Amino acid sequence: MKRRAFLKTASLAGTATLISQKTPAQSPASGPKDSGTPAQGPVIISTWDFGRAVPETAFQTLMKGGTVIDAVERAVMIPEADPEVTTVGYGGYPDRNGKVTLDACIMNGNGDCGAVVFLENIMHPVSVARLVMEKTQHVVLAGEGALQFALENGFKKMNLLTPDAEAAYKEWLKTSDYKPPQASEHNHDTIGLLAMDGKGNMAGACTTSGMAWKIRGRVGDSPLIGAGLYVDNDVGGATATGIGEAVIKVAGSFLIVELMRNGKSPQEACRIALERIVHKQPRYAEKDGFVAGFVAMTKEGQIGAMSYRKGLRYSLCKDGVVSIVDADYMVK
Numbered sequence: 380m381k382r383r384a385f386l387k388t389a390s391l392a393g394t395a396t397l398i399s400q401k402t403p404a405q406s407p408a409s410g411p412k413d414s415g416t417p418a419q420g421p422v423i424i425s426t427w428d429f430g431r432a433v434p435e436t437a438f439q440t441l442m443k444g445g446t447v448i449d450a451v452e453r454a455v456m457i458p459e460a461d462p463e464v465t466t467v468g469y470g471g472y473p474d475r476n477g478k479v480t481l482d483a484c485i486m487n488g489n490g491d492c493g494a495v496v497f498l499e500n501i502m503h504p505v506s507v508a509r510l511v512m513e514k515t516q517h518v519v520l521a522g523e524g525a526l527q528f529a530l531e532n533g534f535k536k537m538n539l540l541t542p543d544a545e546a547a548y549k550e551w552l553k554t555s556d557y558k559p560p561q562a563s564e565h566n567h568d569t570i571g572l573l574a575m576d577g578k579g580n581m582a583g584a585c586t587t588s589g590m591a592w593k594i595r596g597r598v599g600d601s602p603l604i605g606a607g608l609y610v611d612n613d614v615g616g617a618t619a620t621g622i623g624e625a626v627i628k629v630a631g632s633f634l635i636v637e638l639m640r641n642g643k644s645p646q647e648a649c650r651i652a653l654e655r656i657v658h659k660q661p662r663y664a665e666k667d668g669f670v671a672g673f674v675a676m677t678k679e680g681q682i683g684a685m686s687y688r689k690g691l692r693y694s695l696c697k698d699g700v701v702s703i704v705d706a707d708y709m710v711k
């Protein structure tokens with residue numbers, strides 16, 4: 380069942396010459412493996428293909444002396460601001476009341492973390508989450524309170540519902556069928572991104588507009604530390620995509636980090652977490668549109684990525700090379 384098809388690689392040489400003196404690595408002939416020699420420099424991995432600019436931005440931020448938190452924040456801000464991306468930030472599909480509500484979190488490898496849930500009218504929830512982490516004694520701010528906190532800290536209110544998303548919503552209203560669109564190559568779902576700076580410092584960020592047409596107030600896995608994201612400099616990190624409820628039920632990202640702590644490779648750990656989901660709740664496996672997947676990385680820069688069903692891609696930047704790779708999967 381396993382398949383790891385290499386799709387596209389591109390050296391960062393063109394864009395990174397000014398910021399890196401090292402000779403860029405050649406594009407690999409096949410998708411990266413989950414184990415092998417520790418990385419020599421930064422490693423960045425994220426769910427789906429949101430474009431080369433995402434891993435490049437994280438890489439360049441690190442090369443210019445930014446922190447891993449800077450790197451993960453700036454990278455995920457790209458899909459947050461992209462009106463074409465219907466599952467993250469601006470342009471995200473709304474809930475069943477026609478409101479775009481955003482969830483995001485950010486975490487470093489020392490256990491510092493911040494999150495916002497059910498945030499409206501702010502384009503960059505990840506940046507608000509970072510401020511929660513850095514400026515407050517709390518971890519999570521929700522809804523109106525999160526919005527108030529954002530406005531007090533200089534964020535500007537804006538309408539996040541693009542004309543395209545509004546048109547899709549109006550189309551959905553014709554049936555009001557509460558069936559979220561299936562995540563696929565063209566419907567990317569959440570971005571979860573992990574970065575390691577080459578000195579063993581790790582961070583992650585996870586941001587989403589959540590499930591389209593969700594019940595108002597619904598919060599998924601993405602902003603929940605331990606579910607959508609977990610990072611520990613002693614071990615590594617993991618982040619999730621797909622149906623958030625399934626991921627929450629097994630504390631998926633925390634589970635993967637703990638499995639790696641106990642000696643599992645990132646790839647094995649991702650697989651075990653997916654097996655746990657369907658073992659505990661077999662109804663997920665019976666559902667045609669069920670999508671769940673994880674990407675993971677050790678503090679040495681070894682990576683893993685796996686989805687329940689075929690279709691998850693991930694973006695990787697390792698040794699200065701960006702790859703977009705098909706993840707392994709359990710079921711076709």
Ligand code: GLY
Pocket residue numbers: 568569587588589590598599600601619620621622623624
């Ligand atoms: N994984 C995103 C969500 O379920 O909201």
